[in-house]
Amino acid sequence: xxxxxxxxxxxxxxxxxxxxxxxxxxxxxxxxxxxxxxxxxxxxxxxxxxxxxxxxxxxxxxxxxxxxxxxxxxxxxxxxxxxxxxxxxxxxxxxxxxxxxxxxxxxxxxxxxxxxxxxxxxxxxxxxxxxxxxxxxxxxxxxxxxxxxxxxxxxxxxxxxxxxxxxxxxxxxxxxxxxxxxxxxxxxxxxxxxxxxxxxxxxxxxxxxxxxxxxxxxxxxxxxxxxxxxxxxxxxxxxxxxxxxxxxxxxxxxxxxxxxxxxxxxxxxxxxxxxxxxxxxxxxxxxxxxxxxxxxxxxxxxxxxxxxxxxxxxxxxxxxxxxxxxxxxxxxxxxxxxxxxxxxxxxxxxxxxxxxxxxxxxxxxxxxxxxxxxxxxxxxxxxxxxxxxxxxxxxxxxxxxxx
Ligand SMILES: C[S@@+](CC[C@H](N)C(=O)[O-])C[C@H]1O[C@@H](n2cnc3c(N)ncnc32)[C@H](O)[C@@H]1O
Numbered sequence: 212x213x214x215x216x217x218x219x220x221x222x223x224x225x226x227x228x229x230x231x232x233x234x235x236x237x238x239x240x241x242x243x244x245x246x247x248x249x250x251x252x253x254x255x256x257x258x259x260x261x262x263x264x265x266x267x268x269x270x271x272x273x274x275x276x277x278x279x280x281x282x283x284x285x286x287x288x289x290x291x292x293x294x295x296x297x298x299x300x301x302x303x304x305x306x307x308x309x310x311x312x313x314x315x316x317x318x319x320x321x322x323x324x325x326x327x328x329x330x331x332x333x334x335x336x337x338x339x340x341x342x343x344x345x346x347x348x349x350x351x352x353x354x355x356x357x358x359x360x361x362x363x364x365x366x367x368x369x370x371x372x373x374x375x376x377x378x379x380x381x382x383x384x385x386x387x388x389x390x391x392x393x394x395x396x397x398x399x400x401x402x403x404x405x406x407x408x409x410x411x412x413x414x415x416x417x418x419x420x421x422x423x424x425x426x427x428x429x430x431x432x433x434x435x436x437x438x439x440x441x442x443x444x445x446x447x448x449x450x451x452x453x454x455x456x457x458x459x460x461x462x463x464x465x466x467x468x469x470x471x472x473x474x475x476x477x478x479x480x481x482x483x484x485x486x487x488x489x490x491x492x493x494x495x496x497x498x499x500x501x502x503x504x505x506x507x508x509x510x511x512x513x514x515x516x517x518x519x520x521x522x523x524x525x526x527x528x529x530x531x532x533x534x535x536x537x538x539x540x541x542x543x544x545x546x547x548x549x550x551x552x553x554x555x556x557x558x559x560x561x562x563x564x565x566x567x568x569x570x571x572x573x574x575x576x577x578x579x580x581x582x583x584x585x586x587x588x589x590x591x592x593x594x595x596x597x598x599x600x601x602x603x604x605x606x607x608x609x610x611x612x613x614x
Contacts, residue, residue, distance in 0.1 A: 270292055297595070311576070383411070403416070484511040492519070504524065543568045547575070548575060
């Protein structure tokens with residue numbers, strides 16, 4: 212089917228209208244004329260993928276990863292040239308923010324964009340397929356593990372180790388599962404966690420400083436020290452921002468918000484191992500509280516930030532116990548689903564003078580922004596971080612402030 216692509220939908224696919232139907236075409240860019248192959252059709256919505264580009268957008272990457280959009284499902288935005296990523300994200304976000312307060316949509320349209328080079332991933336999950344002897348990401352819409360040769364998001368050091376790891380895993384009889392990796396910023400040290408049903412001893416792998424199973428069996432170290440830019444210990448399996456090149460940009464943004472706002476009491480409600488809270492301390496915060504539901508991450512936060520108060524509990528419980536009281540700045544970096552109703556309500560009616568909301572899902576941010584606005588918070592600015600370069604995902608930081 213030949214189609215004219217009009218815009219990008221949230222999720223990154225090109226949108227075309229034809230005969231009363233709306234087509235969502237992966238791999239297509241606004242202004243292009245493409246040949247698309249239908250994949251699914253339901254109630255006037257057709258999902259499709261590009262099979263040929265008849266007239267090409269200037270946004271198109273001339274030499275995309277040959278495995279993107281098919282052979283490997285890792286990067287669904289590899290066809291967007293580096294210099295046009297900002298435009299592409301903003302067009303796609305426009306759709307997601309259609310239902311958001313106008314001030315948020317305007318701030319995102321004007322947002323500063325922080326780009327990322329390739330080879331950025333310091334954390335991730337690879338699938339292990341023993342029958343194929345393959346370690347990698349799944350191919351698009353499939354459970355077949357793709358060959359990662361030439362991948363542009365993993366470090367080249369990690370890529371070079373994969374064939375030897377596959378051999379060792381096969382020899383040790385490790386069954387199918389997921390291999391979670393954590394590398395340091397310089398890609399010199401790395402830890403692995405195996406997620407799968409294996410009660411044997413995990414093999415020693417070259418270039419790996421520790422390899423653990425979910426049941427606790429393994430060898431070596433369980434934590435890496437990441438220079439973020441202060442040293443922070445991160446246990447394998449705990450959350451940490453996954454882009455080695457943008458950690459300092461996020462750190463500097465948080466520290467600047469704290470410094471410029473003169474915020475002395477800061478509450479980080481989804482604190483992980485304490486990365487953003489540490490940046491807040493570096494910016495001059497004197498009383499810092501970290502709330503984190505994962506016990507291991509909370510333990511690490513306590514060790515990383517000995518002067519901070521760490522509450523190892525769900526944000527919902529912490530706000531119920533009055534954790535928001537007294538904080539002048541709230542840092543909110545929730546998981547993809549955004550804030551739960553209880554947290555949203557508590558934040559909107561808190562006494563805080565500002566909220567720094569860091570979001571990887573603009574649709575949830577849009578929903579939460581309404582309640583913040585009803586609680587008297589106004590959007591000051593937004594910033595986009597290209598944390599997941601090569602994919603349609605982008606991280607948004609938004610500062611809300613009371614007048
Ligand atoms: C997106 S990460 C942010 C971590 C941290 N801000 C950082 O930059 O490293 C979200 C964190 O929230 C934690 N989390 C998820 N649900 C939670 C909840 N209901 N209450 C508190 N923490 C939660 C996760 O374990 C994870 O560490």
